[in-house]
Amino acid sequence: MPAWVRVGPGDDAAVLVPQRGALQVLTMDAVVDGVHFDRRFVPPAAIGHRALAVNLSDLAAMGAQPHSALLSLMLPPAIDVAEIDGILDGVLGLADRFGVALVGGNITSTPGPLTLDITALGSVRPRRILTRSGARPGDEVFVTGTLGDAAVALEALRTDAGDLPDAIRARYLTPEPRIRAGLILGRNRAATSCMDLSDGLADGLRQIAGASGVGMLVDAAAIPVGDAARRRLADQGEDALQTALTAGDDYELLFTVRPSGRRRLEALRRQVGDLPLTRIGIVTKERGLVVRDAAGTRELPAGFEHFR
Amino acid sequence: MPAWVRVGPGDDAAVLVPQRGALQVLTMDAVVDGVHFDRRFVPPAAIGHRALAVNLSDLAAMGAQPHSALLSLMLPPAIDVAEIDGILDGVLGLADRFGVALVGGNITSTPGPLTLDITALGSVRPRRILTRSGARPGDEVFVTGTLGDAAVALEALRTDAGDLPDAIRARYLTPEPRIRAGLILGRNRAATSCMDLSDGLADGLRQIAGASGVGMLVDAAAIPVGDAARRRLADQGEDALQTALTAGDDYELLFTVRPSGRRRLEALRRQVGDLPLTRIGIVTKERGLVVRDAAGTRELPAGFEHFR
Numbered sequence: 001m002p003a004w005v006r007v008g009p010g011d012d013a014a015v016l017v018p019q020r021g022a023l024q025v026l027t028m029d030a031v032v033d034g035v036h037f038d039r040r041f042v043p044p045a046a047i048g049h050r051a052l053a054v055n056l057s058d059l060a061a062m063g064a065q066p067h068s069a070l071l072s073l074m075l076p077p078a079i080d081v082a083e084i085d086g087i088l089d090g091v092l093g094l095a096d097r098f099g100v101a102l103v104g105g106n107i108t109s110t111p112g113p114l115t116l117d118i119t120a121l122g123s124v125r126p127r128r129i130l131t132r133s134g135a136r137p138g139d140e141v142f143v144t145g146t147l148g149d150a151a152v153a154l155e156a157l158r159t160d161a162g163d164l165p166d167a168i169r170a171r172y173l174t175p176e177p178r179i180r181a182g183l184i185l186g187r188n189r190a191a192t193s194c195m196d197l198s199d200g201l202a203d204g205l206r207q208i209a210g211a212s213g214v215g216m217l218v219d220a221a222a223i224p225v226g227d228a229a230r231r232r233l234a235d236q237g238e239d240a241l242q243t244a245l246t247a248g249d250d251y252e253l254l255f256t257v258r259p260s261g262r263r264r265l266e267a268l269r270r271q272v273g274d275l276p277l278t279r280i281g282i283v284t285k286e287r288g289l290v291v292r293d294a295a296g297t298r299e300l301p302a303g304f305e306h307f308r
Numbered sequence: 309m310p311a312w313v314r315v316g317p318g319d320d321a322a323v324l325v326p327q328r329g330a331l332q333v334l335t336m337d338a339v340v341d342g343v344h345f346d347r348r349f350v351p352p353a354a355i356g357h358r359a360l361a362v363n364l365s366d367l368a369a370m371g372a373q374p375h376s377a378l379l380s381l382m383l384p385p386a387i388d389v390a391e392i393d394g395i396l397d398g399v400l401g402l403a404d405r406f407g408v409a410l411v412g413g414n415i416t417s418t419p420g421p422l423t424l425d426i427t428a429l430g431s432v433r434p435r436r437i438l439t440r441s442g443a444r445p446g447d448e449v450f451v452t453g454t455l456g457d458a459a460v461a462l463e464a465l466r467t468d469a470g471d472l473p474d475a476i477r478a479r480y481l482t483p484e485p486r487i488r489a490g491l492i493l494g495r496n497r498a499a500t501s502c503m504d505l506s507d508g509l510a511d512g513l514r515q516i517a518g519a520s521g522v523g524m525l526v527d528a529a530a531i532p533v534g535d536a537a538r539r540r541l542a543d544q545g546e547d548a549l550q551t552a553l554t555a556g557d558d559y560e561l562l563f564t565v566r567p568s569g570r571r572r573l574e575a576l577r578r579q580v581g582d583l584p585l586t587r588i589g590i591v592t593k594e595r596g597l598v599v600r601d602a603a604g605t606r607e608l609p610a611g612f613e614h615f616r
Contacts, residue, residue, distance in 0.1 A: 112420015
């Protein structure tokens with residue numbers, strides 16, 4: 001355990017030395033077998049990875065540096081030790097990569113499904129916090145990475161379609177929390193708002209618009225749909241717009257940038273290397289989410305995200 | 309929300325201003341229907357109370373002042389809104405009493421049983437932390453309150469025995485975390501070790517002895533068995549010693565006091581008012597747990613706590 005962990009696992013509670021001058025950032029999110037993953041086709045290490053990644057992604061969206069986590073593990077009857085070890089390997093592997101100390105938690109049996117609940121903690125300097133509520137009319141709307149490939153991978157895993165490249169499969173199995181992008185966005189103050197996309201782009205746009213009291217105009221053609229998702233759309237003739245807006249499990253960041261922040265955004269672009277940053281629209285004074293595609297502009301109806 | 313909650317529920321994560329000069333204390337514990345409570349006879353508000361109380365009890369055992377909590381609520385199919393409201397009332401009622409702000413968390417469905425997972429956070433000054441590992445030979449062993457009544461109440465609720473006084477019933481339904489006693493123990497530095505009793509006295513003694521590398525000599529007659537438990541023992545001729553040592557769900561504090569701390573203990577006694585503080589034994593250099601009763605002394609076999 002690092003020196004700032006004064007009391008680690010094994011006592012009634014963990015005791016940490018807080019970072020001087022920083023605020024505490026806290027998030028807690030559970031993943032439940034049969035709801036957020038499926039033990040039949042998600043390997044144990046990927047279950048552990050996912051449980052921590054969804055929480056680190058929330059910290060990334062606040063511009064926070066993660067430092068520790070608590071794990072609550074609810075084990076169903078007859079789960080074997082190898083599966084538990086695999087899950088812990090998945091949690092600890094991702095934790096190590098981001099310098100996150102597992103400082104406590106608990107294990108209990110449950111008559112229900114395998115459930116992992118994680119509380120992740122991070123630090124942020126007061127003026128670097130990213131929230132959902134700071135978007136202003138005229139800001140540009142961006143997303144990191146590409147969208148839709150995780151959903152394609154999930155579908156392939158579910159139906160046991162064997163021909164998917166590992167890199168696409170990994171988009172669902174081992175989502176990458178955008179910690180570095182979140183930290184830089186918070187630090188260089190280019191962003192006026194930020195959140196992570198776990199429930200699809202339409203949901204994210206609506207959340208930021210709602211929290212900020214603004215609207216959004218999105219250019220459908222600009223949405224960075226992933227290669228696998230794009231191919232599947234072409235093959236199956238699905239509604240590309242709907243897929244791009246509603247595919248979940250991506251854990252990319254959605255953020256808005258003030259017009260004067262364009263140079264800072266270019267600096268961010270250089271610092272995040274391979275991670276695409278794509279402008280998909282603009283923040284509007286008029287409430288509501290409007291999407292523009294080849295057929296014209298139309299309002300995204302409330303509840304559209306639930307078509308998923 | 310209090311001013312030190314910079315970002316509360318509704319964003320990707322909560323942001324708190326840490327208390328200056330204090331360490332962060334964190335604990336996470338889940339309660340699962342069918343394992344830690346039973347929806348058939350535990351009212352919704354008592355379920356919510358219990359979920360928070362078990363966590364506040366862990367903070368009390370560290371000498372910490374609780375300040376906030378995150379709630380993860382896993383809802384089974386067909387649970388009705390009134391039950392959810394009742395559960396939240398139970399959490400919030402106890403939270404209010406101890407000045408705890410509910411700063412975040414999440415709600416998900418589960419195909420399994422109703423589960424509440426709570427992360428509770430508190431503050432403690434560096435020199436006031438109570439751990440399990442500080443007991444030294446010659447220290448006296450104390451417990452707060454009385455033991456066994458919660459187990460009697462649980463048994464009565466389970467078998468629908470209607471004649472139990474409300475005060476006894478409350479020992480199981482609304483356990484009282486010993487926050488004040490823990491804070492004073494940490495502050496006046498009388499205690500060398502402390503933990504909370506959720507899994508029975510035998511388990512607690514073994515945990516402190518193990519963490520501190522010492523043994524314990526306990527006087528069976530001194531164990532403060534509650535009135536209802538004492539009557540039940542008399543009625544049913546059960547093994548009083550075993551019941552006193554293994555009854556769970558009490559959430560009292562077990563702590564050790566150095567010989568020079570006796571005056572500080574008397575000060576504590578005046579400050580906690582009605583709460584009994586009972587000396588039940590002494591810390592020994594020789595490892596092992598030895599119990600002395602009318603029949604003589606005998607070693608508590610390893611695993612005794614699992615007879616429960």
